[in-house]
Amino acid sequence: MEMIIGGAFQGKSVYAEQHYPGVHWTSGGKISKEELFCAEGVLGFHQYIRREMRAGCEVRDLAGELIKKNPGIILVSDEVGYGVVPVDAFERAYREAVGRVCTELAGYSTRVVRVVCGIGTVIKHA
């Protein structure tokens, strides 16, 4: 498993497409759980988490399940936890869930790249 993370509009998707040629990318804003579990690469993985939570689904086991069912996936996700704690309870829970899920996935990943201003820095290479 590999991850590309960073703030919004930093060039993560462009970085992903350039550095992983030949990977078939799908969008976290659209795919089903089944599609996630067989996807090669997912852009906007945070959107998948948001959709699951909006639908009332628990995401506590999402990372564990993904590690088990699709350990070779490449995930691109926004970092959303660098602002003031949201007043809205759903937004607060979502913000924390993205952190928890991605922390677990990053722990399993062999490579994590953080993209700022289009520049990727490898912060984990196991």
Place this chain on the structure above:
Amino acid sequence: MLALITGGSGSGKSAFAENRVLSLGENRRIYIATMFPFDEESHKRIERHRKMRFGKGFETMECYTGLKNMKLPKGCVVLLECMSNLTANEMFQENGAGEDTVDEILQGIRHLQEKARHVVIVTNEIFSEAVPYEGETGLYQKYLGELNQRIGDMAQEVVEVVYGIPIYHKKAEIRKGGDG
């Protein structure tokens, strides 16, 4: 030794900070809890942190305001979690320091440094926003940002934890259990 551990929400900074304390040797470990339990969500949050700390040999002491008056055993290792709660408490609680929040907390940290062998402080990155906050929230960001800078200056080690991965912004080699 003073270490400052920062990161975003759900980034794994608490787990990292706890392990950093464990790596500092077999002294008494004091966990200074700062979250005032005012609703169900905060109770759950506190419970989650308690479970995480369980078995790691921490004694928990609560401090919502007035850190400088805390009684601590000499030579202990302190984990203070976290600066964002303590800042909010000093700013908004009735017996808090109000506009003197930054100075009050810095005095508290110097007090910890005098008593403890090592101090590890957890703080929070809440500063990357599109819309600027005004009023109380804007002031809260200003105070916490100031504190982070001042503590970062005092600290020998400043670590940003990104999804469990440490990024060292400042690092000094510390001997295990050593002074300094």
